[in-house]
Amino acid sequence: MKPIPSYSTFARIFTLGALLVLGVQAHAGDPLPSWNDGPAKQAIVAFVKVTTDKASPQFVPKAERIATFDQDGTLWVEHPIYSQVMYCLDRVPAVVKAKPELANVEPFKTVMSGNREAIAKLPEGELMKIVAATLTGMPVETFNAEVKKWIAEAKDPRWKKPYTQLTYQPMQEVLKYLRANGYKTYIVTGGGQDFVRVYSEAIYGIPPEQVVGTAGGTTYGYDKNGKPFLTKEPKLLLNDNNAGKPEGIHLIIGRRPVAAFGNSTGDQQMLEYTKAGDGARLAMLVLHDDAKREYAYGPAQGLPDSRVGTFTQALYDEAQKQGWTVISIKNDWKRIFAFE
Amino acid sequence: MKPIPSYSTFARIFTLGALLVLGVQAHAGDPLPSWNDGPAKQAIVAFVKVTTDKASPQFVPKAERIATFDQDGTLWVEHPIYSQVMYCLDRVPAVVKAKPELANVEPFKTVMSGNREAIAKLPEGELMKIVAATLTGMPVETFNAEVKKWIAEAKDPRWKKPYTQLTYQPMQEVLKYLRANGYKTYIVTGGGQDFVRVYSEAIYGIPPEQVVGTAGGTTYGYDKNGKPFLTKEPKLLLNDNNAGKPEGIHLIIGRRPVAAFGNSTGDQQMLEYTKAGDGARLAMLVLHDDAKREYAYGPAQGLPDSRVGTFTQALYDEAQKQGWTVISIKNDWKRIFAFE
Numbered sequence: 001m002k003p004i005p006s007y008s009t010f011a012r013i014f015t016l017g018a019l020l021v022l023g024v025q026a027h028a029g030d031p032l033p034s035w036n037d038g039p040a041k042q043a044i045v046a047f048v049k050v051t052t053d054k055a056s057p058q059f060v061p062k063a064e065r066i067a068t069f070d071q072d073g074t075l076w077v078e079h080p081i082y083s084q085v086m087y088c089l090d091r092v093p094a095v096v097k098a099k100p101e102l103a104n105v106e107p108f109k110t111v112m113s114g115n116r117e118a119i120a121k122l123p124e125g126e127l128m129k130i131v132a133a134t135l136t137g138m139p140v141e142t143f144n145a146e147v148k149k150w151i152a153e154a155k156d157p158r159w160k161k162p163y164t165q166l167t168y169q170p171m172q173e174v175l176k177y178l179r180a181n182g183y184k185t186y187i188v189t190g191g192g193q194d195f196v197r198v199y200s201e202a203i204y205g206i207p208p209e210q211v212v213g214t215a216g217g218t219t220y221g222y223d224k225n226g227k228p229f230l231t232k233e234p235k236l237l238l239n240d241n242n243a244g245k246p247e248g249i250h251l252i253i254g255r256r257p258v259a260a261f262g263n264s265t266g267d268q269q270m271l272e273y274t275k276a277g278d279g280a281r282l283a284m285l286v287l288h289d290d291a292k293r294e295y296a297y298g299p300a301q302g303l304p305d306s307r308v309g310t311f312t313q314a315l316y317d318e319a320q321k322q323g324w325t326v327i328s329i330k331n332d333w334k335r336i337f338a339f340e
Numbered sequence: 341m342k343p344i345p346s347y348s349t350f351a352r353i354f355t356l357g358a359l360l361v362l363g364v365q366a367h368a369g370d371p372l373p374s375w376n377d378g379p380a381k382q383a384i385v386a387f388v389k390v391t392t393d394k395a396s397p398q399f400v401p402k403a404e405r406i407a408t409f410d411q412d413g414t415l416w417v418e419h420p421i422y423s424q425v426m427y428c429l430d431r432v433p434a435v436v437k438a439k440p441e442l443a444n445v446e447p448f449k450t451v452m453s454g455n456r457e458a459i460a461k462l463p464e465g466e467l468m469k470i471v472a473a474t475l476t477g478m479p480v481e482t483f484n485a486e487v488k489k490w491i492a493e494a495k496d497p498r499w500k501k502p503y504t505q506l507t508y509q510p511m512q513e514v515l516k517y518l519r520a521n522g523y524k525t526y527i528v529t530g531g532g533q534d535f536v537r538v539y540s541e542a543i544y545g546i547p548p549e550q551v552v553g554t555a556g557g558t559t560y561g562y563d564k565n566g567k568p569f570l571t572k573e574p575k576l577l578l579n580d581n582n583a584g585k586p587e588g589i590h591l592i593i594g595r596r597p598v599a600a601f602g603n604s605t606g607d608q609q610m611l612e613y614t615k616a617g618d619g620a621r622l623a624m625l626v627l628h629d630d631a632k633r634e635y636a637y638g639p640a641q642g643l644p645d646s647r648v649g650t651f652t653q654a655l656y657d658e659a660q661k662q663g664w665t666v667i668s669i670k671n672d673w674k675r676i677f678a679f680e
Contacts (some may be wrong), residue, residue: 063547140590184549197594207403208550208594209524218590220583222610228612230590237577237591243560250480250558250570251577252592254537254548269560272568 002077025217031177033334034170040284043325044174047282052181053257058081058280060258062182067259068212068270069175069248071189071196073309074206074286075264077156077166079295081120082308084191085127086163087150088138091134102133108188124307132234136216140230147198161339164203169338171261175204178259186257188249189213190241190266192309194232212252214240243268263288264298264309271324287311291331355519371517373674374415374510380624380672384514392521398620400598407599407622408552408589408610409515411529411536413649414603415544417496417506419635421460422648424531425467425539427490431460433472434556442473458668464647472574475532476556477501478568482571487538501679504543509678511601515544518599524596528589529553530581533570552592556579585610604627604638604649611664627651629643630670 035041051060072078092111095102102108107126110118122130135143156166175185187206189196193213200206217235222228240248246269249257259282260267261272271283289296290309297303298311319326329336341647375381391400396506412418432451435442442448447466450458462470475483527546533553540546557575562568580588586609589597599622600607600614604671611623628651629636637643638651659666669676 035501061540066549098533123396193591194594201403209406211594215591218587220613225539228586228609228616230586230613246560246568247558251533251555252549254533254551269568273560276568 010197028055031168032173032219034173036332036334039334040325040327042175043282043284047259047280048177050183050280050283056183057128057141060279064255064258065178065181065183065259066176066186066253066255066257067183068159068186068188068253068257068261068274069171069269070264070267071187072263072286074261074267075167075171075175075187076163077294077306078263078308079288079297079306082191083154083163084195085131086133087147087195088127088130090150091146092130092156097135108133120174129134131192135195136232136234138216138232143194143232144198147195151199164199165339167203168286168333169335169340170333172204172260172338175206179205183259184210186249186253187213188245188260188270190239190244193238193240211244212248213239214238214244215248240299241266243269246273249273253312258282260284261286263311265312265315268315268318272322275322275324283319283322284327285311285319285324286327286329287316289328292335293336294329308322347570370485371520372510374515376514376672376674380665380667382625383622384517387599387620388517388521390620400619403609404595404598405521405523406526406593406595406597407518407523408526408528408593408597408601408614409511409529410604410610411531413508413628414601414607415511415515415527416503417634418603418648419628419637420648422531423494423496423503424535425471426494427535428467428470428474429485430490430494431486432470435473447449448473473534475535476572476574478572480534480572483534483572484538487535491539499677504539505679506542506677508626508673509675509680510673512544512583512678514601515546519545523599524550525551526589526593526663527551528580528585528600528610530579530584533578533580538637540591551581552585552588554578554584555588581606583609586613589613600624601626603651605652605655606649608655608658612662615662615664622669623659623662625651625655625659625664626667626669627656629668630673630676634669 003263032041032044043340050056050058053059055299069075072082072157089111092108096108096112097110103112107130110122111130151164154163155161156163159166178185185206187200187210191213193211193215196213197208198210200208200211215238217233217237219233220228220230238244238248238251245267256277259276260270261284262271263286275281275283287300288294288298297306299305300311300316372381372384390396392400393399397609409415429451433450436448436452442450447462447470447510450462451470455483490506494503495501496503499506518525527536527540527550530551533551533555536553537548537551540548540551555578557573558570559573560568560570577593578584578588585607586670596617597614600610601624602611603626615621616625628634628638629641637646639645640651640653
């Protein structure tokens with residue numbers, strides 16, 4: 001005979017059931033728990049409602065629900081230096097080993113010196129030489145394996161955590177919320193398309209085919225056993241910044257987004273292009289205004305410009321004029337990282 | 341009181357139920373009813389089984405299930421002239437009207453003459469001039485609207501039906517069968533990416549973002565009201581033929597396909613690249629060998645080469661050597677079109 005469950009067993013089962021139900025309700029009730037209630041959160045929720053409710057005049061068919069996100073400074077930390085530039089700097093010793101003649105040539109000489117202060121002062125053009133030398137000339141699969149290894153090991157110097165843990169929890173919630181409502185989420189980054197595609201699925205749930213970025217050409221060829229492979233070439237196909245963002249969206253996606261998120265002047269054209277379509281549109285800009293919990297930088301706050309994501313006063317004014325929503329990290333985000 | 345159903349009502353309900361069940365079973369039992377039972381059909385079914393059965397050592401995770409299809413001659417009729425070339429020829433009067441100085445310049449002069457025999461003899465290079473003149477220089481949205489209008493009205497001269505009805509029913513079944521098994525289906529065409537994206541969703545169920553094709557650049561700009569728009573430029577970004585197919589797959593998809601389908605030497609590198617990956621791979625070539633029901637053409641059958649999809653003897657030999665499956669339209673396809 002089965003033992004009759006005691007009252008306390010019933011109570012435990014009931015409590016467990018109630019917790020499960022409450023848990024689900026809490027989730028269904030608030031898909032954005034890391035956001036403070038304010039205009040930014042309200043704009044996101046209202047947009048999802050009007051575009052997914054079949055009775056709404058602003059309903060968007062599922063196939064057309066495309067949302068695009070800049071990466072650096074929008075989905076994860078970009079300050080004080082893009083992680084991809086860190087990758088390139090870390091790769092320099094291997095590049096110099098393969099081509100020893102570079103050891104005495106700038107900017108490689110400075111990087112090899114290990115003098116952090118001098119490295120930090122390298123001008124943009126010199127950094128680009130390093131990026132070109134380290135991101136091209138190798139087989140696609142070797143490159144992918146290198147990046148995968150680096151991203152698993154490299155750590156941000158301030159938080160002493162892998163870069164992949166420095167994604168913004170509130171934005172992760174937006175990605176999931178949009179996907180749960182039938183949106184296809186894309187990254188549209190000024191960073192390297194091949195670089196971001198290596199880890200986008202693991203850290204954002206965004207598959208490689210939904211990453212648009214700065215892209216170089218490849219060349220198809222055969223190894224000594226006749227096996228075909230692709231080599232990364234220095235030829236630039238798409239500079240996915242500024243006007244290059246809508247151009248890249250057209251090339252890779254072929255549809256105009258309905259929602260777009262950025263954090264710098266490099267995202268302005270993507271937001272304009274998104275907003276210029278018919279019906280409900282969502283355009284948002286993350287403002288880095290939290291010096292304590294993350295960083296505060298950029299001319300829009302009267303702060304010095306830095307080497308990453310420039311948020312000018314003109315962009316801020318344009319956002320006001322065009323009805324784009326500015327997300328204040330300080331005021332809109334209850335917490336910034338999942339590990340907090 | 342409810343009337344008691346008669347025996348015959350029961351019998352009718354039972355028969356209807358049985359038919360529904362049988363219908364479902366027939367579908368479940370044969371996802372490829374337009375295929376004759378033979379090595380091609382067996383290769384497709386076996387491939388899907390081993391890559392989707394979790395217990396199989398050749399199981400492919402859902403995210404990696406990418407299948408790529410050439411379009412012209414693989415998914416729909418390409419003979420005697422690609423429909424996109426027909427579109428370009430049809431556009432010539434409008435192009436000449438906009439630029440009257442072209443009326444006396446070849447190849448526009450020949451096209452304007454209406455002399456079909458002379459038009460059919462225009463060399464490849466001259467045709468490309470027409471393609472460049474008719475596919476570029478206009479806003480993306482104007483182009484999309486033009487193609488949409490044309491494809492709805494234009495008819496194939498032999499079948500007197502819209503081109504969109506000349507898709508191969510057996511290949512439509514393969515697309516659906518693969519998608520029902522978690523595959524993402526892509527078109528990888530030598531044709532224009534923007535052109536094919538206009539109708540791919542309606543006729544193949546393939547959304548624009550899953551079309552890779554020959555692509556030109558666009559330029560972002562503003563109209564007189566400050567509204568942003570993209571203009572198609574004559575600058576070639578991707579020639580999606582031959583080696584350009586794996587290069588285009590890398591650019592747009594960023595993953596190696598697990599299955600690939602083509603019908604000409606222009607597809608050889610895509611098939612090689614697909615097959616060079618680890619695990620189970622499917623590579624198939626459609627052979628146009630049915631002069632009666634469709635067309636027979638190409639050197640592999642000792643027939644004259646034509647302006648469309650060249651299937652050389654060397655490609656045929658390579659298919660045998662590499663274990664690619666050749667699909668004989670004559671022997672493998674029970675019916676060719678849905679309207680038959």
